[in-house]
Amino acid sequence: MKIPRIFIFLLAATGSFLEASSLISAYIFGFTLPFIGILMEALGTTFSLVIPIFGISVFTTTYRQRKPFDLKNLVLREAKPQDADEIHEVLKQAFKGLEGRGYSTLAINAAIIDAKEIRKRILSGGHVLVAELDNEIIGTVTGFKEHQSMHIYSLAVSPKYQGCGVARQLMTYLERIASKEGCNKLFLHTAWVMMEAIKLYESLGYVREGYLRRHFYGEDFIIFSKLIERGNSRCKA
Numbered sequence: 624m625k626i627p628r629i630f631i632f633l634l635a636a637t638g639s640f641l642e643a644s645s646l647i648s649a650y651i652f653g654f655t656l657p658f659i660g661i662l663m664e665a666l667g668t669t670f671s672l673v674i675p676i677f678g679i680s681v682f683t684t685t686y687r688q689r690k691p692f693d694l695k696n697l698v699l700r701e702a703k704p705q706d707a708d709e710i711h712e713v714l715k716q717a718f719k720g721l722e723g724r725g726y727s728t729l730a731i732n733a734a735i736i737d738a739k740e741i742r743k744r745i746l747s748g749g750h751v752l753v754a755e756l757d758n759e760i761i762g763t764v765t766g767f768k769e770h771q772s773m774h775i776y777s778l779a780v781s782p783k784y785q786g787c788g789v790a791r792q793l794m795t796y797l798e799r800i801a802s803k804e805g806c807n808k809l810f811l812h813t814a815w816v817m818m819e820a821i822k823l824y825e826s827l828g829y830v831r832e833g834y835l836r837r838h839f840y841g842e843d844f845i846i847f848s849k850l851i852e853r854g855n856s857r858c859k860a
């Protein structure tokens with residue numbers, strides 16, 4: 624969850640305002656009614672200190688800081704068979720990062736498809752996309768056109784480059800391809816533990832369409848989908 628900076632600013636401003644007014648009232652009432660003066664001062668201090676501290680702690684624990692990578696040289700393209708080993712490495716690093724979240728090792732290993740399978744996907748006409756930065760493949764996603772829908776698989780970004788917008792760009796690029804190929808819809812399966820991916824899909828306009836119990840090596844899966852509005856895609860060419 625992102626807390627807007629303006630919210631934190633308003634909390635701090637409210638606290639400061641209350642502190643100032645309590646000081647004034649403490650000054651006014653302090654001479655005649657000391658009890659009211661002390662009470663007002665205590666209230667003001669509470670508001671001026673506790674609320675901003677609470678707000679800032681919420682902000683720092685929930686706001687994901689962007690990492691300082693310059694993505695202006697990022698290239699998005701269809702993969703070539705010779706990219707398969709590098710793509711496998713990206714999948715390995717990204718999915719291994721999900722270990723310890725309650726997602727089974729069997730399911731993690733199954734998601735890390737090998738280079739041979741990746742090559743097969745490329746050669747069989749799948750849209751295996753890569754994000755490349757300074758000649759290094761740092762992200763990937765695959766789309767297969769099925770009955771005028773685009774089935775999305777294997778979205779992954781190298782841990783070092785996560786949080787910079789690479790996956791968003793890959794998904795947007797794939798959506799553009801799907802739209803050009805006349806697809807009506809994009810869909811994918813994901814697991815509950817993949818919170819970052821779920822946030823990404825929802826922020827891109829995907830909705831939960833179904834629920835698959837014990838679907839993938841015993842893991843429950845959610846089906847996400849997005850309809851492509853003809854001539855009104857969010858993606859810009």
Ligand SMILES: CC(C)(COP(=O)(O)OP(=O)(O)OC[C@H]1O[C@@H](n2cnc3c(N)ncnc32)[C@H](O)[C@@H]1OP(=O)(O)O)[C@@H](O)C(=O)NCCC(=O)NCCS
Pocket residue numbers: 624687717718720721777778779780781784785786787788789790791792812813814817818819820822823824826
């Ligand atoms: C899921 C994954 C591909 C996201 O890649 P990414 O390049 O880091 O994602 P982006 O930087 O493009 O983030 C896009 C959106 O995703 C969400 N998101 C991504 N990482 C997040 C995080 N750590 N915390 C909260 N939201 C996050 C946010 O909505 C973000 O939008 P914002 O930056 O405007 O807030 C990456 O975390 C990954 O490889 N995970 C392991 C493999 C995996 O889960 N694949 C999905 C299989 S279904």
